[in-house]
Amino acid sequence: MSITSWVRSLPGRALKGLRAHTAPTRQGLPPKLPRHVALIMDGNGRWAQKRGLPRSAGHAAGVEALRDIIRACDDWGIEVLSIYAFSTENWGRPQGEVNTLMDLLQRNLLGELEEMAGKNVRIRILGDVSGLPAPQRAAVETAVARTRDNTGLMFNIAVNYGGKDELLRAARLLMDRAAAGEMTSADLTEQAFASYLYTSGQPDVDLLIRTSGEMRTSNFLPWQSAYAELVFNPMLWPDYDREAFREDLWTYAERDRRFGKVKKP
Numbered sequence: 656m657s658i659t660s661w662v663r664s665l666p667g668r669a670l671k672g673l674r675a676h677t678a679p680t681r682q683g684l685p686p687k688l689p690r691h692v693a694l695i696m697d698g699n700g701r702w703a704q705k706r707g708l709p710r711s712a713g714h715a716a717g718v719e720a721l722r723d724i725i726r727a728c729d730d731w732g733i734e735v736l737s738i739y740a741f742s743t744e745n746w747g748r749p750q751g752e753v754n755t756l757m758d759l760l761q762r763n764l765l766g767e768l769e770e771m772a773g774k775n776v777r778i779r780i781l782g783d784v785s786g787l788p789a790p791q792r793a794a795v796e797t798a799v800a801r802t803r804d805n806t807g808l809m810f811n812i813a814v815n816y817g818g819k820d821e822l823l824r825a826a827r828l829l830m831d832r833a834a835a836g837e838m839t840s841a842d843l844t845e846q847a848f849a850s851y852l853y854t855s856g857q858p859d860v861d862l863l864i865r866t867s868g869e870m871r872t873s874n875f876l877p878w879q880s881a882y883a884e885l886v887f888n889p890m891l892w893p894d895y896d897r898e899a900f901r902e903d904l905w906t907y908a909e910r911d912r913r914f915g916k917v918k919k920p
């Protein structure tokens with residue numbers, strides 16, 4: 656039995672924290688892998704434009720690139736992958752493009768669901784699902800329910816997501832609890848606050864990758880990425896593949912993470 660299958664056969668609790676320590680050194684990977692990778696898949700439109708294609712073709716190609724990266728995360732034992740599929744600001748795009756993105760989300764989520772469920776992937780949605788059109792809402796709810804008990808790769812799909820929105824939502828929930836006399840300000844620790852975020856119970860982001868050369872994080876996981884290593888890859892998202900991902904994992908492994916402290920002598 657391979658190490659990966661052995662680790663996967665462990666019960667959920669035993670699995671926690673273990674995958675990072677059993678990070679494979681095979682397949683040209685660095686010995687130290689991030690537990691949580693966040694992806695901003697930028698450049699679909701430019702990729703299409705360079706080829707004289709409609710933007711929708713760029714998004715469709717982007718989904719193919721994503722499929723390869725999800726498989727790589729699963730193969731390589733990454734614990735959590737978070738993708739920025741659709742932000743609260745993306746509603747402002749032309750209606751045809753919004754429809755394309757919603758359609759891709761629904762079709763691919765349902766189309767890939769059995770493979771992902773079979774690979775023990777657990778899907779979680781980050782964002783306000785109540786603001787989605789009915790078919791997309793049904794698709795994400797089906798995907799979450801179908802994979803709820805899985806213990807492998809945690810795949811977070813940020814859809815109708817905004818980081819400031821997420822923080823406000825947490826603050827409102829906490830204020831309600833305080834108003835109900837269930838807690839006081841003294842109870843509000845960092846850990847307690849984090850438990851009101853969509854990523855409750857998950858490790859913080861270790862590595863945030865944005866493609867297409869843009870150097871900003873655009874309201875994606877601001878709390879969770881406070882100490883993330885940022886990698887801005889110039890490739891356009893549809894060209895990104897597991898080779899590029901491997902390179903970015905090496906860049907991450909070579910960084911010196913001190914979390915505000917000094918390095919031990």
Ligand code: FPP
Pocket residue numbers: 696697698699700701702714717718721739740741745756759760763764812867
């Ligand atoms: C940014 O490129 C990309 C997006 C806004 C959408 C990314 C979404 C997907 C690849 C689909 C995800 C779907 C599933 C199945 C979960 P851009 O359009 O901003 O590119 P540009 O900056 O070159 O115009």
